[in-house]
Structure formats: structure tokens, C-alpha cells
Amino acid sequence: MIHRRSILLHALALPAWPALARAAQERIEDLLARMTLAEKAGQLSCFSDTVRPLGRATNPGEAARDADAMLAAIRAGQVGMLFNGHGVAGARRAQRAALQSRLGIPLVFAADVIHGYETIFPIPLAEAAAFDPALSERVARAVAREATAGGLHWTFAPMVDVARDQRWGRVAEGAGEDVHLGAVLAAARVRGFQGNDLSAEDALCATPKHFAGYGAVTGGMEYGAVDMAPTTLQAVHLPPFEAAFAAGAGAVMASFTDVNGVPATANRPLLTGILRDQLRFAGPCVSDYAADRELIAHGAAADEADAARRAILAGTDISMQSGLYNAHLPALVADGRVPIARVDEAVRRVLALKLRLGLFDRPYRSLDPDAERTRIATPATRQLAREAAEREIVLLRNEGAVLPLRADVSRIALIGPCAAGVDQLDGPWSFAGYRRTGVDLATALRERLGARLVVEPGCAIDAPVAGSLARAVAAARAADVVLLAIGEGADMSGEANSRSAITLPAAQQALAEAVAATGTPMVVVLRHGRALALEGAVADAPAILATWFLGCETGPAIAAILFGDREPTGRLPVSFPFATGQQPWSYDRLPTGRPPPDPPAPQGGTGRWRDAPDAPRYAFGHGLGYTRFTLDDVTVPPVLGNAGAVRVTVRNRGARRGSHVVQLYVRQRVASRARPVRQLKGFARVTLDPGESRTLAIPLGRQDLAIVDEAGVRQVEPGTVDLWVAASASDAGLHATTQLA
Known part of the structure; x- marks a missing residue:
């Protein structure tokens, strides 16, 4: 499915409604x-x-x-x-x-x-x-x-x-x-x-x-x-x-x-x-x-x-x-x-x-x-909630192909304060969801695993619980794999819930360090309403899933991704920083006159932090899957007209059917105003069988490169435009150029 940019107004602002009929007036x-x-x-x-x-x-x-x-x-x-x-x-x-x-x-x-x-x-x-x-x-x-x-x-x-x-x-x-x-x-x-x-x-x-x-x-x-x-x-x-x-x-x-x-x-x-x-x-x-x-x-x-x-x-x-x-x-x-x-x-x-x-x-x-x-809480609506939840989970990291889990795994320890309980599933602003009909991760996994699953909270959301850490560590030692379900409480995101530090609460970080020290392979399952600054054992875990607040179908959706019933296809709409101090951050920031060297190196007099890279840990648009896609044969019009397209061939080179989000980024090299280092201008989702390929055309026209002044007037300036077609994330991709006339 190709996203078309035509919904944007560009130079022409239109009234939201047609004029009322004379009788109504x-x-x-x-x-x-x-x-x-x-x-x-x-x-x-x-x-x-x-x-x-x-x-x-x-x-x-x-x-x-x-x-x-x-x-x-x-x-x-x-x-x-x-x-x-x-x-x-x-x-x-x-x-x-x-x-x-x-x-x-x-x-x-x-x-x-x-x-x-x-x-x-x-x-x-x-x-x-x-x-x-x-x-x-x-x-x-x-x-x-x-x-x-x-x-x-x-x-x-x-x-x-x-x-x-x-x-x-x-x-x-x-x-x-x-x-x-x-x-x-x-x-x-x-x-x-x-x-x-x-x-x-x-x-x-x-x-x-x-x-x-x-x-x-x-x-x-x-x-x-x-x-x-x-x-x-x-x-x-x-x-x-x-x-x-x-x-x-x-x-x-x-x-x-x-x-x-x-x-x-x-x-x-x-x-x-x-x-x-x-x-x-x-x-x-x-x-x-x-x-x-x-x-x-x-x-x-x-x-x-x-x-x-x-x-x-x-x-x-x-x-x-x-x-x-x-x-x-x-x-x-x-x-x-x-x-x-x-x-x-x-x-x-x-x-x-x-x-x-x-x-x-x-x-x-x-x-x-x-x-x-008859129209509230129908099976069809619930099924759509399940589909949405499955498609919005982002696989951040999967070193050693820890995921998907084998169906015959002998013993799994589900550890963490986000493992069980329905009170926190909905996240902020859930309106009339007071009936608490959600399914948590522990319930979904018990239906699949029975006695092979052991559940231990390890701590509360933001505080230790007497004896709970020791029980969690013992469960981790006895397991073949640990699912560490950690993150924010529902009242830590949403209106009036700003945070001065976007790290995990100390009790949860301590739990993660103790569980990681057992040496049992660990999959981190994050629950959150914002990007988090991951640290220590959490950041270093072999596999990390960003699952947000997924609502009533939380447990079944996460279980489907963990065991490979569904392919993870989500992409980050926000960049995950290395540290809170990098905030505010966006991938499409303006360039500095003293950019850091590429590749990065300790060097004075450049735009950089001393204690963190000039980059996020996981960039906007990042997301992994269980199969492997490649991009080839990017073609761009030599001069960008009012209606054009960037074409790219996508191939599934893995062993599983999967969906992929191809992202198009641009930057005008020289203009009257400094232009962002990259800007998303289009994307396309494609689903391919193993070995299958398809050529996509992502629309791109002159007005997509317009520069906006203080009065909201959009103008296109001539010059060279760099383009990147990215398989995953705003900081990568195949490069091409075109011209604005």
C-alpha cells in the first residue's frame, strides 16, 4: 500500500466544510x-x-x-x-x-x-x-x-x-x-x-x-x-x-x-x-x-x-x-x-x-x-483491536535470533511488574474502558504454555517488594528463557504526567540487572507511552520489544509476536535516546555549522555531547522483523516535477512471509533557509512471500520540497535534492539525487 501525499494542503488551504444550504443558513x-x-x-x-x-x-x-x-x-x-x-x-x-x-x-x-x-x-x-x-x-x-x-x-x-x-x-x-x-x-x-x-x-x-x-x-x-x-x-x-x-x-x-x-x-x-x-x-x-x-x-x-x-x-x-x-x-x-x-x-x-x-x-x-x-464491544471490534495491537509492536533488537521463541521451549519465566494484571493495560485516556475486559500477558501465555510458565513480579512499578526480587532471580535461573515485562504504569504517561527522566524506575532497573546476571537468555517486553532511555541490562538484552500500551488485547498480541504467529512490522514514530539529556530530539533536526565527524570520533569544536553520541539509540522509523528484506534499483526523475515518483525494488530474502515499511527521506542541499538533515516525505507498506519482489513507486513532487515562511507561504527553490530510500530507520538507506528547477 502506497501512502499518497495528496491529503496535504501545500499552498492551498481549504475550508473544512462546504457552504451550508440557504435553508440551513x-x-x-x-x-x-x-x-x-x-x-x-x-x-x-x-x-x-x-x-x-x-x-x-x-x-x-x-x-x-x-x-x-x-x-x-x-x-x-x-x-x-x-x-x-x-x-x-x-x-x-x-x-x-x-x-x-x-x-x-x-x-x-x-x-x-x-x-x-x-x-x-x-x-x-x-x-x-x-x-x-x-x-x-x-x-x-x-x-x-x-x-x-x-x-x-x-x-x-x-x-x-x-x-x-x-x-x-x-x-x-x-x-x-x-x-x-x-x-x-x-x-x-x-x-x-x-x-x-x-x-x-x-x-x-x-x-x-x-x-x-x-x-x-x-x-x-x-x-x-x-x-x-x-x-x-x-x-x-x-x-x-x-x-x-x-x-x-x-x-x-x-x-x-x-x-x-x-x-x-x-x-x-x-x-x-x-x-x-x-x-x-x-x-x-x-x-x-x-x-x-x-x-x-x-x-x-x-x-x-x-x-x-x-x-x-x-x-x-x-x-x-x-x-x-x-x-x-x-x-x-x-x-x-x-x-x-x-x-x-x-x-x-x-x-x-x-x-x-x-x-x-x-x-x-x-x-x-x-x-x-448491539454495537458496543462486538467480536468484530475486539478482533480489530487485536489486529491493531499485533501490528504496532516494534522489534527493537534481536541479537542471535532469540525471537521468535520455539513452541517447544521447556520453561519460561515471565518476570516483571507489567506481566500480570489488567488495571494498567489501557494506558491513559481510556474513557469508558472501566469494565476491565483486557487480557494481560500472563493470562495469554498461560493459555499457550500451561505449567511451563512461571510468573513472578520481581517488584512493583516504582518500588521494591519484600522477597519478590529473590523469587524472580530463582525463577530466572530455573528457566530456559526469561520474558522481562517492565515499563511504565498507566499513570506515568498522558496528560499531567511529564517526567524529568525517561528511564525505567530504579526498582525495575535493579530487577533487570539481577535477572540478567543469571545468564538466562532474556527478552525485554517494554510497556510505555513514550520513547524511553534504556540503560544497562535492559539496553543490552538480546531481544527488546516496544509494546506501548496496547489496550484490551495486550496479552494475545504480544504472545503472537513472541512465538512468531505474527511478524513484527511496527516502526518507531519517536526516536529512543541514549539519555534523557538528549531531549528534545527529532531525527529531522537542522544541521549545525560544526557537525561531528563521520564516523564519530572524540574531537573538540563540533556539535556533540561529551557523554552520548549525536544520535539516538533507536532512530525514528526503526523496526526489525523475522524475515529479511533488501532494497535495490532506486530510480528518481532527474528533475522533480509537479507529479513524480521514486521507484525501488523490494525483495523478501528471508524464509518467512512478511510485511515491510519502505520510507522515503529527502534533504535539499542548499536553500535560503537551513533544511533538516532528513525529512520523511512518503512511505509504502508491502507484504511479500519468501523470494518474492515488487517494485514500488512512492509519489514525490516539487511541492513536497517547499520551504514555508513566517506567513505560511510555501515556495519551491531550485537546487540539488538528496534522497534516501530506507529499509528501516531515518538514519540509513539507499541514496540518490534529483534537481528542483
Whole structure:
């Protein structure tokens, strides 16, 4: 399967939606003419759902109305949407209250459905490791069908922030460090969530977030400041949003953070100048959780009224949870501090979304008890979760072909705090996965091995356990092979879970050293929501699997890879560093005027660390398999035109059928701005039998080499372009050149 770059906007930004029909526009204008200021503020106010049960959210506590008080506010026209509740019965109760309001405007039900509703899929970072937009679209479609069956219309996903500092916890929620991969998957996820018709019963409005630059928080600190050059914002952080908008995303969410000193929620150049004028996005912009109130803590607003004024004037259409628009917009308009035209503009966007969702004509859309009984947690959805998990595991290392394990191995010791238990499988933001239906690795292996498997935790996630280390070492000595299941707890990644060091907890590192000292062959099975800095016995283990947080099918998926039932085909969407101090890091960094020598050598006066290579331990795009592929016969047009292709022959020279991800990287040698040392511009997945070969054509055109300026204008400059077609990883590959005219 060839990935096509045509989903990217390049020089032309397109509106996310076609224009509303005249009848729909007239309906909106009629409602606007009859609405009071208080009712308009109500349509712009989103609150935590206290009418029905809440999902497993991580938002900070807010003063919440009980169900009766919320229903009364809905009847009074003070609520436009509810979020993070689930269940059809409660949603129907709330919708009835909305239809009893003076104007009968229906509610929208929203939630943070990030990687599954009840069937929990792998975290988005894991999904990115598949390098397969078709898989991402299928997963998002399945998630949308479940979520809408549970009474939802709108998800606050996908997160499309480019994340290059693995200390940041929300790396887990996105597609990793690369612009191109992030843009491709952003579009795929939007298409999957929304389907072909946003008014369909199973369509879930998508909300790319966080606009914009949240992934570049200083020091990887959650909610921290973002300070970047305008060209970095335009060239690195906006393309995934552009791709999501081009795919039809219905809404967008503003970032919590400041951007170059101005909080995003109050940043008019960002939310109006770039979002509306440059990108021409037509849907509503929602604040993050109480982010308008947080303008006071930022020092950007004097009080709540001032915060509401600054947010609405900047372009924040919907206030989430704070209630500031309800409390202050009517007075702000009345005394002339906020133009009524700006309020009406925001209300039009909200009403347009409700129309596009079909809620005015079918207010009980996606509130069907029969769908709730039949469309949630189906065998087909569970099977897709299994497929996704299997395809997203990355084989980092396999010295001596330790993997796959022999089926007749006599005794296996499964050791580590990530070996057993379902509480940690889902990872962060698993929403309604509270039923804990996941299958852990110990359970999956027991079904296969029976008494040949011994399980010992060895320690807790971040602390020793009395006597446990000794039992683990004894089990390792008695085994033919050790599976060391270690990594992060679910609460170590995700929102508000930044880490100053991305190494394994000390207790787990000590466990690894003790088990390795027994001499029994060891396979490390990592569980994590970010790239980790591996050390000591873990880094030196003969075989290492990066398995992320894989959700409900964790155990069966890992077991299938360990025993060779499935070929590992995942590729890293983030680079694994040698040390935390290398953060932030991305493979497509700009060159320095004093590059280190190649091959590396101790030398002063060059861009290098004294105590680590100027390279990651495992680069973006890295991933091994159980068979062997080679690349040959790279052909490139001598001059790159508007539509061209790089061709390469891929051959399976191993003994197993397998899939391979071929990656295309480029660099323009000389330009008006320094160009990254390499940039991913295309990739293709191919599945071949032993001895089989195929010639692939990966599209590449002039606009793929465009340079973006501060205003978002893309220009192509003539010059020589280096290309690499890589079998695995961004730091290798067959080299060729072409020209830009």
C-alpha cells in the first residue's frame, strides 16, 4: 500500500466544510434573531455531564451541579453541550430537557474518546507505529461506531501535536515526532471518526487539538510555555492541523499553553489570523478545560470577566467548563466591551455544527437503546483491536535470533511488574474502558504454555517488594528463557504526567540487572507511552520489544509476536535516546555549522555531547522483523516535477512471509533557509512471500520540497535534492539525487 501525499494542503488551504444550504443558513439566522444574549452565551457553554456517569477522565475537579440543577440549566437555555458522560438513557433525559427550553435547541454530547470507547485500542502513539493510515482510519471508524452507540456525537480527538520531547506525557496521545506521518494520520483519523456523512447515526465529529504548538512545551513540562519561531510553527506544527481540516474535521480545540508569550485561548493572531484567515477553518473553536479562566493565572486577564472578554475576542467560540461565558458575556456585550457581531459569529458556528450533525431534525440521533445493546464491544471490534495491537509492536533488537521463541521451549519465566494484571493495560485516556475486559500477558501465555510458565513480579512499578526480587532471580535461573515485562504504569504517561527522566524506575532497573546476571537468555517486553532511555541490562538484552500500551488485547498480541504467529512490522514514530539529556530530539533536526565527524570520533569544536553520541539509540522509523528484506534499483526523475515518483525494488530474502515499511527521506542541499538533515516525505507498506519482489513507486513532487515562511507561504527553490530510500530507520538507506528547477 502506497501512502499518497495528496491529503496535504501545500499552498492551498481549504475550508473544512462546504457552504451550508440557504435553508440551513436561514434557519440559523432565524434562531439568532430570536435568541437573548443569555441564550447565546448558553450555546457557547460546554459543561461536564452530571446527568449520566462520567468516563475515566483526568480533568481537575470543578464545582459541579447535580443532575437536577444541570437539567434545570439546560431547560433555561444555559447549556450548549455536555461532555465526558456516557450512556443512552441519561443522554435522552438531558436531550428532553433541551427540547423543553424556550427555543428547543438540541444539545451536543461530547467526550475525550481518544483510543476507544469501551473496546480499548492501543494508544495513538502505538497506532502511529503501524505506519498505516488505512488501519488508523479503520480503528477510528470502529471507535466512532461504539461511541455513538453509547450516546455521543463529538470527540475531542485526534491530538495532532507534533511531539519531540519524550519527557512530555502527552506524547502518548499523538503520532510522534514527524510532521509528515502526523499529517497523514491526522487526516486518516478524522475520516474514520466522521465517516462519509457527519449527520449519520455513527458519525463522530472530530476535533484536532491543541491549536497550536502544545507539543513544544518548554522542558517537556505539561501546560508549560511554548516559545518558537513563526517558521517553526508554520512548517512543523501546523501541517497536521491543515491535513485534519482538509479531511473535514468539524471542530478544533485551542491549546492550554501560551504561544510566544500569549496564551492560546486569548491569542487572536493564532485563533483568528492563522486559524481563520490563513487556514480558512470554518468550524467552532472550543477552549480546553477551563482554559479561559486560566488566563487569570497566566497573568493575561485581570478577572473572570476580563478572561471571558479576551477569549471571545481572540476567537475562542466555546467555553469549556468554567461557565465564564454564561456569567459575563451578556454584560460584556451590553457595556460595549464585546461586539454582538463577534458573539453571533461564534453562535453561528455552534448552530452550524448541530445542523451538520443532524440534531435539529433528529435530536435523538445516536441515542438509540438498541444500538447501545448491539454495537458496543462486538467480536468484530475486539478482533480489530487485536489486529491493531499485533501490528504496532516494534522489534527493537534481536541479537542471535532469540525471537521468535520455539513452541517447544521447556520453561519460561515471565518476570516483571507489567506481566500480570489488567488495571494498567489501557494506558491513559481510556474513557469508558472501566469494565476491565483486557487480557494481560500472563493470562495469554498461560493459555499457550500451561505449567511451563512461571510468573513472578520481581517488584512493583516504582518500588521494591519484600522477597519478590529473590523469587524472580530463582525463577530466572530455573528457566530456559526469561520474558522481562517492565515499563511504565498507566499513570506515568498522558496528560499531567511529564517526567524529568525517561528511564525505567530504579526498582525495575535493579530487577533487570539481577535477572540478567543469571545468564538466562532474556527478552525485554517494554510497556510505555513514550520513547524511553534504556540503560544497562535492559539496553543490552538480546531481544527488546516496544509494546506501548496496547489496550484490551495486550496479552494475545504480544504472545503472537513472541512465538512468531505474527511478524513484527511496527516502526518507531519517536526516536529512543541514549539519555534523557538528549531531549528534545527529532531525527529531522537542522544541521549545525560544526557537525561531528563521520564516523564519530572524540574531537573538540563540533556539535556533540561529551557523554552520548549525536544520535539516538533507536532512530525514528526503526523496526526489525523475522524475515529479511533488501532494497535495490532506486530510480528518481532527474528533475522533480509537479507529479513524480521514486521507484525501488523490494525483495523478501528471508524464509518467512512478511510485511515491510519502505520510507522515503529527502534533504535539499542548499536553500535560503537551513533544511533538516532528513525529512520523511512518503512511505509504502508491502507484504511479500519468501523470494518474492515488487517494485514500488512512492509519489514525490516539487511541492513536497517547499520551504514555508513566517506567513505560511510555501515556495519551491531550485537546487540539488538528496534522497534516501530506507529499509528501516531515518538514519540509513539507499541514496540518490534529483534537481528542483
